[in-house]
Amino acid sequence: MSENTRFLLSESDLPRFWYNIGADMPVPPTPVLHPQTMQPVTPEFLGVLFPMDLILQEISTERHIEIPEEVREIYKLYRPTPLIRTRRLEKALGTPAHIYYKHEGGPPAGRPQT
16 A cells, blocks of 8 residues: 555645745855846845845745735635655655655646646
8 A cells, every 4th residue: 555645735734934945055045146237136126126025035034934914815726736745756865854845837726636
């Protein structure tokens, strides 16, 4: 008998925080450079392309970033999208860790996945 590899999360299981891997990196990533000056770009420069809240999230050094309630409500529209455990990858890596991924490339929202 094989073990489960697909796990459906309910709305109550939706995460409340994003994990920011940058907070745990031993060396911070190199900054984005302005294409003309080759100097690090400022949040104000990026502000013409992205919302400021997104920019602040991108440059944050906090380990956990709260997911806005508006975003969490939109996530609920796309349920259920299963978590899939990669048992063969775990075995190939020889890791005791459980590794999961979400495949978000299914049909458009509102249409059931088969």
